[in-house]
Ligand SMILES: O=C[C@H](O)[C@H](O)COP(=O)(O)O
């Protein structure tokens with residue numbers, strides 16, 4: 001990992017000068033995307049690695065590589081040390097299963113909340129509500145860079161479109177989450193990315209919004225954006241042909257079983273879209289119980305073994321240790337999620353090895 005820059009990021013506070021934003025107490029300047037990219041740069045070899053990994057993901061999603069894509073890792077990353085220990089373990093496991101599985105690590109630094117809660121490392125790296133977003137952003141880039149430097153493809157959910165230029169050169173797969181799949185801004189953002197994008201079905205379980213999102217993202221768009229120097233610009237987005245649906249269940253009800261999968265594929269075909277699917281084994285598919293992810297994964301593998309070739313990808317929420325914990329600064333358990341409960345490393349390793357054997 002490069003020398004940490006996150007502590008050196010200076011964000012001067014500007015008192016609110018305007019009556020137009022009467023509820024804003026103050027604001028603080030952030031570094032520009034260029035500043036962070038120069039401080040945590042990609043060298044040629046990492047750039048080539050990420051280009052290869054993006055291509056490999058896209059080959060699976062277009063049916064030209066029959067390996068299983070598995071997006072796996074913590075619900076959110078909050079502790080760089082535990083994140084990198086997880087990355088070291090996943091990188092070693094990845095080598096063992098790579099003939100049949102392409103693992104991509106979740107490095108989720110923004111969390112969409114149902115109401116309120118900790119919004120992720122980019123927002124609050126000190127986990128105490130102090131909201132040092134300049135440091136959070138720098139730490140997020142450092143962490144993604146360090147995971148990529150371990151040879152792993154990096155996945156994240158892009159939630160705040162403004163953050164994309166700080167991070168998108170590091171990403172091999174991007175999620176648009178269940179709460180934002182219907183958002184035009186997120187569809188425009190997806191249309192502008194070089195990495196493949198998975199659109200989650202809505203929290204209600206509605207899959208059609210994700211199919212509509214694929215159509216919207218495949219189109220070129222003119223979008224409001226910020227350039228690498230932080231200037232507002234009109235960005236011409238080319239349209240992204242590498243998108244797919246992620247089935248994550250809805251309103252506590254799963255949608256990974258064979259009849260759900262057949263219905264989603266039929267709807268995708270009907271809309272003229274890529275029928276290949278990712279199943280998120282967590283969230284409503286696991287009825288928010290991390291222990292059920294194994295059951296979901298094994299069911300999906302069985303469907304694939306019985307001929308459902310459109311099931312090309314899975315998502316797992318996994319950390320070093322299982323479960324979750326509340327945020328209590330000074331009393332945190334190492335390697336345990338602070339957002340959704342995750343399966344532990346041993347279960348993860350066992351499941352990925354089982355999947356590789358079954359796919360052999
Ligand atoms: O994946 C994470 C969560 O399910 C999502 O961020 C919503 O979390 P919340 O319902 O705890 O706010």
Ligand SMILES: C=C(OP(=O)(O)O)C(=O)O
Pocket residue numbers: 075108112157176177178179200248280283
């Ligand atoms: C927030 C997530 O999922 P969803 O959008 O499906 O709730 C996630 O995968 O972290």
